[in-house]
Amino acid sequence: MPYIRPTDHRQPDIAMDDAHHSNASTVLRGALVGCGFFAANQMRAWQELPGVAIVALCDRDAGRLAAFGDTFGIEHRFDDIETLLTQMAVDFVDIAAPTPAHETLVTAAAHYGVDIICQKPFAGSLATARRLINICRKHGVSLTVHENFRWQHAVRRVAELIGEGRIGRPFFGRISYRSGFDVFANQPYLATLERFIIQDLGIHTLDMARALFGDVVRLSCETGRVNPDIAGEDHATLMLRHEAGCVSVVDCSYATTLADDPFPQSLIEVDGDRGSIRLAADFQLTIHEPGGSATIEDVTPTWPAWSEAPWNVIQESVVGLQGDWIERRRAREAAPTAGPDNFNTLALVEAAYQSAATGQSVEPERW
Numbered sequence: 001m002p003y004i005r006p007t008d009h010r011q012p013d014i015a016m017d018d019a020h021h022s023n024a025s026t027v028l029r030g031a032l033v034g035c036g037f038f039a040a041n042q043m044r045a046w047q048e049l050p051g052v053a054i055v056a057l058c059d060r061d062a063g064r065l066a067a068f069g070d071t072f073g074i075e076h077r078f079d080d081i082e083t084l085l086t087q088m089a090v091d092f093v094d095i096a097a098p099t100p101a102h103e104t105l106v107t108a109a110a111h112y113g114v115d116i117i118c119q120k121p122f123a124g125s126l127a128t129a130r131r132l133i134n135i136c137r138k139h140g141v142s143l144t145v146h147e148n149f150r151w152q153h154a155v156r157r158v159a160e161l162i163g164e165g166r167i168g169r170p171f172f173g174r175i176s177y178r179s180g181f182d183v184f185a186n187q188p189y190l191a192t193l194e195r196f197i198i199q200d201l202g203i204h205t206l207d208m209a210r211a212l213f214g215d216v217v218r219l220s221c222e223t224g225r226v227n228p229d230i231a232g233e234d235h236a237t238l239m240l241r242h243e244a245g246c247v248s249v250v251d252c253s254y255a256t257t258l259a260d261d262p263f264p265q266s267l268i269e270v271d272g273d274r275g276s277i278r279l280a281a282d283f284q285l286t287i288h289e290p291g292g293s294a295t296i297e298d299v300t301p302t303w304p305a306w307s308e309a310p311w312n313v314i315q316e317s318v319v320g321l322q323g324d325w326i327e328r329r330r331a332r333e334a335a336p337t338a339g340p341d342n343f344n345t346l347a348l349v350e351a352a353y354q355s356a357a358t359g360q361s362v363e364p365e366r367w
Contacts, residue, residue: 028183028326031083031090033105034097035068037186038119042146043072044306045319048341052133052326056088059097080107085112092117092329094146099124100176110139117144117325119200121349126365129346133339133367144325144335145342149204149266150211151320152313153301154178154283159212160270161277168274168289173213174250175205181263181310184230196232197252198223198352205250205266206238206352207337207345211225212270215344220361221352226255238352264313342367 027360032043046054056076059065069077078084081093085108092115095105095246109116116136122145123129136143149155162170169316184191190200198221210216218241223233235253244247260281268279275289307315313334325335344367 007081011214019067023139028052028091028095028329029055029089030092031058031084031088032049033058033093033095034101034119035059035061035064036096039068039096040071041311041315041318042094043068044304045315045322046094047072048062048304048306048319049323051330052142052196052322054094055090056084058363060069081108085109085114088273090114095119097147101234103128103132106133106143110136110143113139113141113142115142115329117146117322119146120342120347121203122339126346126350129339129343131288132365133343135312136339137365140327142334143339145337146318146321147204147207147337147338147342147345148314148317148321150336151207151317151322151324152266153316154279154285154299155168155208155211155266155268156320157285157297157299157304158270158277162212162270162272165274167270167272167276167289168243170213170246170270170272172269172271173246174213174269175208175248175250176252176269177201177264178251178253178258178323179261179263180255180257181261182183191230193230193232195353196230197234197254198234198349201254202236202250202352203349204343204346205252206240207342208266208268209240209242209248209250210345211336212268213242213246213248213364215242216364217243218361218363219348219351221355223352223356225228233356236352236356238355257313263310275353343367348358 028051032039035057046052056066057069057074058078058081060079065077074087093109095118097105099121102118106116108117123132133143219238221236221238223236225233227234234255237251240248262281265281270277276288283298285297285299287295301316303312304315304319330337347364351362355362
């Protein structure tokens with residue numbers, strides 16, 4: 001599976017020469033660009049991981065920049081990425097800024113020859129995403145999108161079981177994320193988005209579907225809105241036909257009332273021709289095999305010491321993504337969510353909105 005360390009992730013078109021890329025004994029120097037709500041998770045993860053140091057911060061909001069820098073003990077602070085990259089020697093930038101800023105920030109970092117991790121949803125359009133990916137290739141820098149849900153411990157275990165052939169060839173899958181959690185309290189701007197749940201949350205579940213079952217040749221989507229106080233859709237159901245033959249259903253909701261709300265867990269079902277997998281709430285994974293036998297595993301992650309409920313699930317996956325990025329960069333391998341791979345996830349988001357608007361199934365673009 002894409003993040004179980006396959007052998008096909010080396011990409012000759014992503015230049016990684018010795019002069020630009022540090023060896024395994026060198027501490028990687030990074031700059032965090034954007035000091036908002038989620039950036040704190042990325043900062044804590046970088047501080048936990050060995051062989052890397054965030055040496056500079058950048059944010060246009062002076063108060064936010066000062067508070068963030070004081071909290072995490074970062075001395076070098078800038079309100080402009082060009083100034084930062086001119087004055088500081090860094091190996092990479094971690095862009096945690098909102099989508100509208102991505103084009104400017106990615107272009108600047110590529111021009112200065114530093115590798116890039118960029119928050120999702122990336123770029124804002126497929127045309128912009130394609131242009132930025134090609135700019136990074138032109139300048140010989142790697143581009144990775146911070147798409148962390150596939151890095152959750154329980155999801156990786158499902159991927160391992162599928163990759164091992166434990167249940168044979170998957171022919172059906174379901175990824176379900178249903179909750180009534182108030183996500184608007186910490187991120188009020190979400191209520192103003194005309195495109196909400198597919199763009200903000202569904203992008204994660206669609207990426208997991210690709211990671212588990214492969215790329216998609218056709219999809220259909222239905223959406224709706226229950227909450228009258230938001231601009232966009234708050235529930236969506238999609239059906240995907242994967243090129244390997246599996247059919248999956250991806251459903252997500254922030255309008256679901258549950259006594260035991262599993263937020264922010266994703267529940268997964270996979271049926272194969274020699275068994276099935278069920279990942280239930282509270283990280284209980286069951287492997288059903290022929291003859292009626294079943295194996296139950298507790299796949300509760302080991303939480304980072306700094307994590308806190310209910311965000312533990314996401315915070316653990318941030319550490320996983322960033323730790324793997326460090327390893328792959330030292331090995332001169334492209335990350336699983338490198339630009340071209342993430343383009344195919346973004347294309348599913350665009351195809352979903354097109355399908356919902358037209359009532360027709362859609363063949364998504366591919367890199």
